[in-house]
Amino acid sequence: MLHFQLVSTKGVKFDDDAYEVLIPTKAGTIALFEDHMPLISAGAPGTISIRKKLGDSDGSMEHFAVSGGVIQVDGKSAKFLSDEVTTSEEVNEQEAEAALARAKELVKNASGQVALHEAKQMLHHSSAQLNVAKFKKRHHR
Incomplete structure (x- = not known):
């Protein structure tokens, strides 16, 4: 182990x-x-x-x-x-979906490399939170 x-x-x-x-x-x-x-x-x-x-x-x-x-x-x-x-247990699926939508909008409207990098980091993290919420939902039925 x-x-x-x-x-x-x-x-x-x-x-x-x-x-x-x-x-x-x-x-x-x-x-x-x-x-x-x-x-x-x-x-x-x-x-x-x-x-x-x-x-x-x-x-x-x-x-x-x-x-x-x-x-x-x-x-x-x-x-x-x-x-x-x-x-x-800490993830709320609706909040994660809203955060993902905000992150996608930030990526789309980012001005400059630093803003784009930060927006992409937020996008990946929001996507991971949504995945974790879906794992929980799928396996706790």
């Missing part, structure tokens, strides 16, 4: 052993397992998904929306640090 910590500026959101952790990075999603090679990398805005045990179904995975961050892995443990981490 890999010990995984997910830490935001508001505290620890997850701190437990996991069989598999899916992390969004700038180069795409990476899967972390026990004995993963040591790594420090930039995390991208998106969804972190955690499978606690080998036989757990996709429906039993825990999902968190993150605004990006940094991942550190040493083989036996991994830590993801992010400014914003949202659990499925």
Whole structure:
């Protein structure tokens, strides 16, 4: 098992052993397992998904929306640090849809590279929050 910590500026959101952790990075999603090679990398805005045990179904995975961050892995443990981490319990689907619409509008109307970059970050994070809300809705029926 890999010990995984997910830490935001508001505290620890997850701190437990996991069989598999899916992390969004700038180069795409990476899967972390026990004995993963040591790594420090930039995390991208998106969804972190955690499978606690080998036989757990996709429906039993825990999902968190993150605004990006940094991942550190040493083989036996991994830590993801992010400014914003949202659990499925914290996401309101209607609010996430409204935030996504606002982010799309900001991307469309961005003037300058910095504004465009910030708007795209907001777009990716809002999209991740909506995905987390939909995971919760789909698996709590």
